[in-house]
Amino acid sequence: MPLHKGPEKPDERPLSVNPFYGEADPVGGMTEAPPKHRLPTAPLPPSTAYQVVHDELMLDGNSRLNLATFVTTWMEPQAGVLMGECRDKNMIDKDEYPRTAELERRCVAMLADLWNAPDPSAAVGCSTTGSSEACMLAGMALKRRWTQRNADRYPAARPNLVMGVNVQVCWDKFCNFWEVEARLVPMEGDRFHLDPQAAAELCDENTIGVVGILGSTFDGSYEPIADLCSALDALQERTGLDIPVHVDGASGAMVAPFLDEDLVWDFRLPRVASINTSGHKYGLVYPGVGWALWRDTEALPEELVFRVNYLGGDMPTFALNFSRPGAQVVAQYYTFLRLGREGYRAVQQSTRDVARSVADRVEALGDFRLLTRGDELPVFAFTTAPDVQAYDVFDVSRRLRERGWLVPAYTFPPNREDLSVLRVVCRNGFSADLAELFVADLEQLLPELRWQSHPFTRNKEAATGFHH
Numbered sequence: 001m002p003l004h005k006g007p008e009k010p011d012e013r014p015l016s017v018n019p020f021y022g023e024a025d026p027v028g029g030m031t032e033a034p035p036k037h038r039l040p041t042a043p044l045p046p047s048t049a050y051q052v053v054h055d056e057l058m059l060d061g062n063s064r065l066n067l068a069t070f071v072t073t074w075m076e077p078q079a080g081v082l083m084g085e086c087r088d089k090n091m092i093d094k095d096e097y098p099r100t101a102e103l104e105r106r107c108v109a110m111l112a113d114l115w116n117a118p119d120p121s122a123a124v125g126c127s128t129t130g131s132s133e134a135c136m137l138a139g140m141a142l143k144r145r146w147t148q149r150n151a152d153r154y155p156a157a158r159p160n161l162v163m164g165v166n167v168q169v170c171w172d173k174f175c176n177f178w179e180v181e182a183r184l185v186p187m188e189g190d191r192f193h194l195d196p197q198a199a200a201e202l203c204d205e206n207t208i209g210v211v212g213i214l215g216s217t218f219d220g221s222y223e224p225i226a227d228l229c230s231a232l233d234a235l236q237e238r239t240g241l242d243i244p245v246h247v248d249g250a251s252g253a254m255v256a257p258f259l260d261e262d263l264v265w266d267f268r269l270p271r272v273a274s275i276n277t278s279g280h281k282y283g284l285v286y287p288g289v290g291w292a293l294w295r296d297t298e299a300l301p302e303e304l305v306f307r308v309n310y311l312g313g314d315m316p317t318f319a320l321n322f323s324r325p326g327a328q329v330v331a332q333y334y335t336f337l338r339l340g341r342e343g344y345r346a347v348q349q350s351t352r353d354v355a356r357s358v359a360d361r362v363e364a365l366g367d368f369r370l371l372t373r374g375d376e377l378p379v380f381a382f383t384t385a386p387d388v389q390a391y392d393v394f395d396v397s398r399r400l401r402e403r404g405w406l407v408p409a410y411t412f413p414p415n416r417e418d419l420s421v422l423r424v425v426c427r428n429g430f431s432a433d434l435a436e437l438f439v440a441d442l443e444q445l446l447p448e449l450r451w452q453s454h455p456f457t458r459n460k461e462a463a464t465g466f467h468h
């Protein structure tokens with residue numbers, strides 16, 4: 001969660017309220033305009049309170065035009081109705097809402113089957129508020145398994161976690177919060193994610209696991225999970241070190257099973273101990289819901305599972321959060337039921353087709369160089385061509401925003417800080433028609449950008465708009 005501070009200077013200028021918002025007395029409605037940084041003294045009529053908030057939120061970007069976010073921005077109206085019916089149900093009250101708990105259990109079973117668990121009935125898992133919490137839980141399980149095996153050396157020995165520098169920020173948080181050393185494989189040349197051999201070379205007796213990303217947020221590429229497991233198999237043969245792999249499939253775990261069936265990345269690999277995904281990304285559900293699964297009970301230490309006598313029932317739970325609405329879990333089950341495998345395949349294929357088409361058309365403009373083409377995640381990254389000197393990717397991002405398109409521009413991490421890119425995330429709801437409009441707007445901007453004398457971005461750090 002972001003941290004917010006109070007206003008830097010007092011601003012008690014009341015918000016302006018349209019006179020017609022006053023229920024029976026328009027003038028009285030104006031005098032009751034509320035302050036912004038302290039609680040109003042008296043209540044407001046509900047219509048007035050609604051309109052004040054509604055009008056301010058109009059200044060937000062249009063979520064359907066947000067090509068920065070991976071998060072779902074469109075669902076069917078029926079899903080919205082179900083979510084409205086369940087928003088007052090607390091997911092943690094499994095004894096009070098047994099059918100909601102049953103739908104969660106079914107979703108876990110469906111994912112275990114989808115990800116080829118050796119015995120789906122033996123796989124264990126849970127819903128979370130998103131992939132960030134799911135990654136925290138997976139990391140906790142990796143660390144606890146390591147401490148159990150190294151009880152004679154811990155806490156004197158410091159555990160470490162190996163991953164690519166391109167991981168989502170939640171893994172940095174995990175290492176910070178749980179006092180684990182982060183060992184990062186840098187980018188090199190045109191490799192923008194983890195190198196299996198380099199990852200294996202960073203492992204030692206204190207390594208709790210290696211994280212592989214199925215769909216990097218930087219460029220949409222899959223990390224080679226099978227090659228990573230092979231490199232760790234070879235390491236075990238040489239040294240005896242048996243190091244598990246966690247697959248962060250925040251996006252790709254809901255794409256690859258449908259579009260890349262021959263790609264082996266999941267529980268078919270014995271070294272993969274756990275997998276997470278974001279139901280609210282390519283799982284096609286509004287935020288926020290994630291999922292964490294372990295291949296069997298051995299991969300999730302029993303001591304991490306709390307059995308709580310809560311509201312009259314025995315409830316096993318493994319989560320960082322406690323109370324949260326059941327709406328998103330119900331929406332996930334609805335989407336699984338509604339689409340099935342063939343429906344998901346059709347939706348994800350359509351999204352990938354749009355990504356590849358837009359990438360090809362951006363490349364054809366001649367001003368840009370593609371880094372990825374949208375043929376793994378429906379995501380592609382591109383930068384300006386070598387001969388473009390008048391503008392940079394930050395100028396492009398800023399000008400597209402003027403037309404309503406939110407496209408992030410950002411600089412890559414070590415060792416490619418020299419590379420600044422734009423990234424386009426294609427989601428269900430970003431239709432071929434919208435894609436046509438996006439390319440047309442980008443093309444119309446180019447003559448003005450080419451006429452610039454130089455890039456206008458003075459502070460790239462401030463201009464960066466990278467959103468996971």
